[in-house]
Amino acid sequence: MILVVERDETMRHALAFYLESLGFIVxxxxxxxEAVQIFSRDPKGxxxxxxxxxxxxxELVRLFTDFRVMNADIxxxxxxxxxxPPETLRKLPSEAIGFIAKPFEPNDILFVLRRLLGGDPIL
Numbered sequence: 001m002i003l004v005v006e007r008d009e010t011m012r013h014a015l016a017f018y019l020e021s022l023g024f025i026v027x028x029x030x031x032x033x034e035a036v037q038i039f040s041r042d043p044k045g046x047x048x049x050x051x052x053x054x055x056x057x058x059e060l061v062r063l064f065t066d067f068r069v070m071n072a073d074i075x076x077x078x079x080x081x082x083x084x085p086p087e088t089l090r091k092l093p094s095e096a097i098g099f100i101a102k103p104f105e106p107n108d109i110l111f112v113l114r115r116l117l118g119g120d121p122i123l
Contacts (some may be wrong), residue, residue: 001025001042004050005035005063006079011102014049015079018106022113032063043070048116050100053080075116079104 006012008038009030016026023063037044049067053060067074080104098112 001027001028001046002048002050003029003035003039003046005029005032006050006052007054008033008052011052012078015109018109022110029091032059036066039067040070040092043067043074046071046074048075048077050079052078053078076114077109077112 002019002027004012004015004019006015006028007030012028012030018027019026022061029038033053035049039049051060051063064076067076076097078097078099079102080099099117100112102107
């Protein structure tokens with residue numbers, strides 16, 4: 001399963017639609033609170049969280065920490081439409097994260113998924 005946390009409704013639905021077309025079960029959340037609630041229902045069932053970086057650095061760190069406590073193997077794909085502040089980058093779990101800049105193409109998503117999941121993302 002994949003969790004998409006994105007404030008922009010159009011982006012959230014488009015990303016979910018594309019990921020579903022790849023065969024993933026996708027859940028979506030508007031914000032961090034909703035994301036943690038959804039994730040906590042089946043934390044080991046999720047493989048990847050797409051997380052919009054349009055949150056405060058403190059909230060991002062809290063979200064990453066909350067998700068990692070529930071599932072230490074979770075991978076993150078940070079979605080951003082602006083330059084990422086260095087202080088935010090230093091706080092991200094670099095071994096388990098990919099980055100995608102908005103606007104992006106479907107192949108960008110597939111490339112990052114393959115890199116994080118090792119080969120075919122549908123495995």
